[in-house]
Amino acid sequence: MSAERLLSLLLMLQTRGRMSARAIAGELGVSVRTAYRDLTRLQAAGVPVRAEPGPGGGYQLLDGYRTRLTGMSEGEARALFFAGLPGPAADLGLSAEVTAARLKLLAALPAGLREAAARTAAVFHLDAPGWYRAPEPTPHLSLFVDAVLTRRAVDVRYRRWRAPHEVRRRLHPYGLVLKSGTWYLVAASESRIATYRVTQVLDAAVCDDHFDQPQDFDLAAHWTSYLKDFQSRRFTGTATIRLSPHGRRRLPDNLPPEVVRAVASTATAVGEDGWVEAVIPIESTDHACGELLRLGVDVEVVAPAELRRAMTAVVGVLARTYGAR
Structure with missing residues (x-):
């Protein structure tokens, strides 16, 4: 049994809510049987883990329970600074928030980790667009950020390569992806999930209609599958x-x-x-x-x-x- 793995399991349940034993096993890189054993050990240690049977069920912490374990290794502190890369954060309208979060994190870290994290932030810089191309203007990006976070539908007028070249659609935004300096919106429309290049959106307006995103939707997994399918269709x-x-x-x-x-x-x-x-x-x-x-x-x-x-x-x-x- 790994104490570090049990802590990871506890923090995972705290941040993600209900999860199936199979999903937990996949995240921790262990067998489903080991995931069950770890959940039992957490319960035996007094952590209020509740099991919900049936389809859509899983394991979750009792409402209101939160651990006060906030210890962070040097590698974790450094990794957190990679998540606050200024270019994409500014595109998303989160530049001020990222700066404030970095300052708070630095203030909370012990002196040794604070110096290591600051050195990491000073020697790595992300410039997403490729050579010989300027960053694309994305006037509607902040609107999509708000729609993704609040689960609200968006009416768009979109320009595509095939006829009809301009289409109007109501989208349920599931997430945003930055690929080689270009932002893409992954959204559901008419019972299918599709990918839209943000710069090709001509008009956009957030609606009052809310939607429920499928619990099993994984943005990273969907994007990987989309790229694989795109490559298979690309060359004719x-x-x-x-x-x-x-x-x-x-x-x-x-x-x-x-x-x-x-x-x-x-x-x-x-x-x-x-x-x-x-x-x-x-x-x-x-x-x-x-x-x-x-x-x-x-x-x-x-x-x-x-x-x-x-x-x-x-x-x-x-x-x-x-x-x-």
Whole structure:
């Protein structure tokens, strides 16, 4: 039995409320049987853990019970400062709150931990947007933060890539995700959960209608599943290309990592000048044409014929444009 694990179990029940034995076991990294034993030991130690049977049941502390154990290790103190990274906090309208919380935390820590936490905060900085792109304006982000926390519906006018390009929907916001400097809203609409890019929201208004979020919804797990599904649908075909040695060196800075990996695994030499031939995944003819043109004379499309014709057409227009002058 681990006293540290029992303390983690106690704090988990205190902060999350009712949890099933299976969920507890998953969080603690133990078997369900061990989770049951730990719950029994907490009860034997006088902690008022109550069991609720049936569907939707689980274990929870009696209302009003709170532990006064607030000890914090050096690693935990440092980790807490990572949660208060100023960029995302400012986007969410929580800059002042984060600053105040950090000051209170520093004041509450012993001198040694206070110095270690302050050093950690001073030497790590998050700059979420990628190179060569400015942060996207998110005028509706604070509205979505409020809707997520208060469980209120939001009416939006949204711009999407497929027709009809503008749609109106009533959303039940479940959470917000920051991905490579871009904010996404995960929300339910018409009995399905979808992802919306916050910058594509044209208008938004919080409603008086409240909603209940499913108890088993896990934002991190949903996002992981969404990314996996997105990647499986992203590439719809393949293309055979030839690359010069210079083109291979430029590849990581100009094309997605999936293309870079495909070239590394399928490249075969053609001729004695260092050129190679490889098969790469593509999203569509138009998208692949724009991506590959970044490599200029260091790439040649061999197949499919449709993509080769598209490249020829664009290069022909460029030749006529610059030749005329």
